[in-house]
Amino acid sequence: MEVFSSLQGEGLRLGERQIFVRFGGCNLRCDYCDTPASRPASAGSLWSAAKLKAAILAVQKASGGLRNRSISWTGGEPLLFPRFLREMMAWARRKGFENHLETNGVLPARFEPLSELVDVVSMDVKLPSATGRRAWDAHGAFLRIAPSKTFVKVVLTSSSRSVELRRAVDLLKDFPEVPLVLQPATGRSIASRRALAFLKFARARRRNVRLSPQWHPVWGVP
DSSP: OEEEEEEOOSGGGTTOEEEEEEOOOOSOOOTTOSOGGGOSTTOSOOOOHHHHHHHHHHHHHHTTTOOOOEEEEESSOGGGSHHHHHHHHHHHHHTTOEEEEEEOSOOHHHHGGGGGGOSEEEEEOOOHHHHSSOOHHHHHHHHTTOGGGEEEEEEEOTTOOHHHHHHHHHHTTTOTTSOEEEEEOTTSOOOHHHHHHHHHHHHTTOSSEEEOOOOHHHHTOO
C-alpha cells in the first residue's frame, strides 16, 4: 500500500526512525483498527520485489542523513505474503537493515520459516471483545517459535474485560522474559482508572510490563 519513513509510535522501539512497508489485506477485523483501509484483500496494488526494493532505497536516500535503522513490515497483516516477505527480509538484511515485524500473531505456520530473518516481532494478543474470536491457541503456538525476539502488545478498549487480560497474562506464563505492552486504543478510549488497574494486575504477575498509548497522533506523524 505504501512505503514511508517515520518514527515508530508503539512498543519497544518507540521513537526509533524506521522505514514502514504497509501491506494490504488482513485476516482479522479488530474494531479498534487504526488502518481500516488496509483490511480488504483488494487493498493496495501488486508490487514486484524490484519495485519495493527501489522504493525502500529511495526512502532511505530521501531521509536526509536520518538513517533508518530498520524496516517495519506492517499492514494489514504481512504474514499473508510469507514467500514474498522472506525474499524481502533476506534482501533487507543484506542491505544492513533490521527486520521489525508487526503481526496479529495468529499465523504461526507462516511465521516459522521467517523467524531466522526477523530481529524484532511486535506480536498482538487479540482480546475476543475486540475481534469477536478466540485466538489463544494460535497466539501460544506463535510465541513458542521465537520468544527471545518477541514482545507482546495488548490493545485495551472500553470493551476490554478483566477476564480477558487475565487470560492474556496466563498465556505468557511460560515466557517470563517476553515484554508486555498494554496499549490504550486510539479513539476507543478505556477509562484511565481501568487501564491503570490492568497495569497493576499485570505487573503483579510479570516483570517487564508497561502502559503506553500510540504516539503517532500525539506527534502528528503517520
